[in-house]
Amino acid sequence: MNLKELAIKLGLSPTTVSRALNGYPEVNAETRERVMAAAQRYNYAPNTRAIRLATGRALAVGHVIPIMTRHEIVNPVFADFIAGAGETYSRQGYDMLLSVVPDDDEDRTYRVLKSRGSVDGVIVHAPRLHDPRIALLTEIGMPFVVHGRATGSTLPYSWLDVNNRRAFLRATEFLLDLGHTRIALVNGLEFMDFAIRRRNGYLEGLAARNIPPDTTLMFSAEMTESAGFRAARQMLALPHPPTAFLVASMISGMGVRRAVEAAGLTLGRDISVIIHDDDLSYLPNGDDVPIFTATRSSVREAGRLVAEMLIDLVNDPAPTPRERLLEAELIIGQSTGPAPKALQ
Amino acid sequence: MNLKELAIKLGLSPTTVSRALNGYPEVNAETRERVMAAAQRYNYAPNTRAIRLATGRALAVGHVIPIMTRHEIVNPVFADFIAGAGETYSRQGYDMLLSVVPDDDEDRTYRVLKSRGSVDGVIVHAPRLHDPRIALLTEIGMPFVVHGRATGSTLPYSWLDVNNRRAFLRATEFLLDLGHTRIALVNGLEFMDFAIRRRNGYLEGLAARNIPPDTTLMFSAEMTESAGFRAARQMLALPHPPTAFLVASMISGMGVRRAVEAAGLTLGRDISVIIHDDDLSYLPNGDDVPIFTATRSSVREAGRLVAEMLIDLVNDPAPTPRERLLEAELIIGQSTGPAPKALQ
DNA sequence: AATCACTTCCAAACCGCTTTGGATATTATA
DNA sequence: TATAATATCCAAAGCGGTTTGGAAGTGATT
Numbered sequence: 205m206n207l208k209e210l211a212i213k214l215g216l217s218p219t220t221v222s223r224a225l226n227g228y229p230e231v232n233a234e235t236r237e238r239v240m241a242a243a244q245r246y247n248y249a250p251n252t253r254a255i256r257l258a259t260g261r262a263l264a265v266g267h268v269i270p271i272m273t274r275h276e277i278v279n280p281v282f283a284d285f286i287a288g289a290g291e292t293y294s295r296q297g298y299d300m301l302l303s304v305v306p307d308d309d310e311d312r313t314y315r316v317l318k319s320r321g322s323v324d325g326v327i328v329h330a331p332r333l334h335d336p337r338i339a340l341l342t343e344i345g346m347p348f349v350v351h352g353r354a355t356g357s358t359l360p361y362s363w364l365d366v367n368n369r370r371a372f373l374r375a376t377e378f379l380l381d382l383g384h385t386r387i388a389l390v391n392g393l394e395f396m397d398f399a400i401r402r403r404n405g406y407l408e409g410l411a412a413r414n415i416p417p418d419t420t421l422m423f424s425a426e427m428t429e430s431a432g433f434r435a436a437r438q439m440l441a442l443p444h445p446p447t448a449f450l451v452a453s454m455i456s457g458m459g460v461r462r463a464v465e466a467a468g469l470t471l472g473r474d475i476s477v478i479i480h481d482d483d484l485s486y487l488p489n490g491d492d493v494p495i496f497t498a499t500r501s502s503v504r505e506a507g508r509l510v511a512e513m514l515i516d517l518v519n520d521p522a523p524t525p526r527e528r529l530l531e532a533e534l535i536i537g538q539s540t541g542p543a544p545k546a547l548q
Numbered sequence: 549m550n551l552k553e554l555a556i557k558l559g560l561s562p563t564t565v566s567r568a569l570n571g572y573p574e575v576n577a578e579t580r581e582r583v584m585a586a587a588q589r590y591n592y593a594p595n596t597r598a599i600r601l602a603t604g605r606a607l608a609v610g611h612v613i614p615i616m617t618r619h620e621i622v623n624p625v626f627a628d629f630i631a632g633a634g635e636t637y638s639r640q641g642y643d644m645l646l647s648v649v650p651d652d653d654e655d656r657t658y659r660v661l662k663s664r665g666s667v668d669g670v671i672v673h674a675p676r677l678h679d680p681r682i683a684l685l686t687e688i689g690m691p692f693v694v695h696g697r698a699t700g701s702t703l704p705y706s707w708l709d710v711n712n713r714r715a716f717l718r719a720t721e722f723l724l725d726l727g728h729t730r731i732a733l734v735n736g737l738e739f740m741d742f743a744i745r746r747r748n749g750y751l752e753g754l755a756a757r758n759i760p761p762d763t764t765l766m767f768s769a770e771m772t773e774s775a776g777f778r779a780a781r782q783m784l785a786l787p788h789p790p791t792a793f794l795v796a797s798m799i800s801g802m803g804v805r806r807a808v809e810a811a812g813l814t815l816g817r818d819i820s821v822i823i824h825d826d827d828l829s830y831l832p833n834g835d836d837v838p839i840f841t842a843t844r845s846s847v848r849e850a851g852r853l854v855a856e857m858l859i860d861l862v863n864d865p866a867p868t869p870r871e872r873l874l875e876a877e878l879i880i881g882q883s884t885g886p887a888p889k890a891l892q
Numbered sequence: 893a894a895t896c897a898c899t900t901c902c903a904a905a906c907c908g909c910t911t912t913g914g915a916t917a918t919t920a921t922a
Numbered sequence: 923t924a925t926a927a928t929a930t931c932c933a934a935a936g937c938g939g940t941t942t943g944g945a946a947g948t949g950a951t952t
Binding site for chain 2: 205247248249250251252253254256257262264269271278279280282283284286287289290291293294299300301302303304305315316319320321322427428429430455458461462465484485486487488490491495504
């Protein structure tokens with residue numbers, strides 16, 4: 205059942221039917237009723253392909269997921285972020301287009317997305333320092349919003365980010381207030397923008413108390429359980445081990461916990477751990493009471509908001525970029541406590 | 549730059565240019581060269597919206613992700629599965645359309661996807677017993693492939709599944725061979741088809757050795773770390789506790805491990821654990837040597853294959869459904885060992 | 893030289909919608 | 923009552939491709 209057939213059945217022109225369904229004013233209220241009812245009855249839904257061609261809009265948003273050819277890691281926060289963004293798209297009648305491409309092919313993908321008109325805009329994931337995608341997208345005129353920020357980028361751009369620096373600063377201060385002075389950082393890969401900001405927050409916190417940073421207590425790698433385990437095991441074996449860990453994610457935190465327990469130490473008593481919790485639905489930080497003390501910020505909510513920002517941007521391409529900084533909460537769990545006296 | 553403009557620049561008709569680019573035979577080799585070169589030079593890419601309308605094909609595959617309104621869990625294997633499927637789509641020139649919808653709205657979503665012509669087919673995720681989606685999709689004539697199977701469904705349908713029954717049967721046998729007789733099952737939600745099959749494999753393994761199943765050793769819940777922890781803690785506190793656990797996922801396995809260690813027991817010595825490992829890229833089961841003994845099957849590879857099956861199906865709607873059963877490997881890690889003598 | 897079979901190209905219809913530019917009927921205004 | 927304004931509807935022209943049904947040219951065949 206298409207527009208024309210429906211129009212014939214109603215004894216109206218396609219024009220009028222189209223207008224009736226799309227809420228244009230130049231159609232009799234009674235006629236509109238009739239049209240709506242018929243559309244319902246015949247189960248009519250306009251063909252999106254035709255709408256897209258006629259309007260020149262894709263009614264779709266692209267997410268380009270680069271698969272790193274080196275370390276083949278799919279970002280664990282991806283599923284929840286997508287779920288959040290997807291909620292927004294469903295609500296607003298947009299489609300979500302996912303392109304999974306080798307990371308050396310990302311440029312071409314954006315160009316093709318643009319020239320084929322497949323999407324109205326894109327979301328940029330996991331920005332790195334001096335991220336080249338910002339210049340590329342600006343150049344080809346593709347609207348975009350970055351989830352995160354790209355330190356070092358000179359062009360203006362729209363973004364939504366968590367205040368990672370502040371989150372890790374607060375976490376550091378919290379540990380310092382508990383009497384910890386040997387605080388380790390188990391960070392993500394430090395070419396990622398968020399990781400840099402977190403490190404900066406950590407360093408800032410230490411500096412404010414005149415504690416010189418100790419590179420043996422600073423670790424950076426992919427946020428896997430194993431990496432967290434290795435980092436913590438290694439640091440706990442130091443002659444002057446840390447009494448607290450600041451950890452980049454729930455998953456690495458589980459590795460850290462394993463190392464702590466393997467060393468015969470007790471979490472929250474001998475060793476304090478604060479993680480960053482993206483509030484992933486399949487990795488809840490405990491049920492009622494949180495397992496880990498954490499800086500928490502829902503990546504799903506971020507997905508919802510970023511998607512909204514992009515749709516706004518597409519519908520009203522204002523010259524001034526949209527920016528939004530979310531604060532992470534610091535939630536207290538069972539993994540932190542006062543620094544052990546013996547080591548203070 | 550569109551077809552017409554390109555045709556004018558070349559002094560040819562749009563027909564010829566279209567045919568040249570699409571490899572039709574009725575065009576001079578020399579002319580084709582010229583057209584290809586010009587397309588390259590002017591950076592011409594055909595507008596997908598027009599192609600879709602003209603051909604009546606969506607050149608897109610849909611993935612409908614139901615967000616359960618109750619327990620808001622996004623499937624953790626989702627990201628890797630999507631990554632795998634996405635690789636296939638990129639390779640074959642298809643778009644991947646993701647719809648995130650409340651689970652009570654899934655039906656409507658499929659109908660709309662069909663009547664609007666947004667996709668050529670869909671992948672059905674996470675089938676349950678008697679899954680109603682199979683009848684629905686068959687009824688509305690939407691090509692689909694199920695990732696998994698739906699026990700109880702009477703209609704024929706195409707699917708790709710891991711032999712979950714066999715995997716858990718083998719894992720059970722492996723534990724039995726090690727002398728374990730008190731084997732616990734920490735399963736996923738048992739309205740999910742894969743969970744039922746795993747339980748069946750487990751029960752079959754026990755039955756073959758004349759071990760009656762013990763319901764106090766059978767647990768079923770969402771596959772979270774906390775759920776795994778709770779299940780194991782509870783079972784380990786039993787008067788006659790298990791010496792081995794069969795666990796549905798890496799994540800629940802981590803919870804089980806935590807409970808084991810919290811009970812002062814050692815994994816692989818006092819307690820054996822076998823997990824099912826979906827080979828998620830962000831949750832590797834150890835680096836070089838596996839942490840957990842596991843039944844392993846790459847969900848990413850499954851994604852690649854399911855997507856291929858669907859595209860085949862769309863391009864050649866054969867009457868006989870396509871079926872494919874993958875076997876899981878049993879890989880030996882550090883989490884299993886002979887049953888402790890004292891408890892045997 | 894006429895006919896036939898290819899080869900190579902093109903004009904025009906079509907996909908299903910939106911949107912422009914009227915046309916017609918109805919009501920208000922002078 | 924004539925005219926202007928308004929309400930309501932429609933024909934037709936896109937949107938940018940694909941595809942059908944020739945047409946013209948070329949070389950081979952009779």
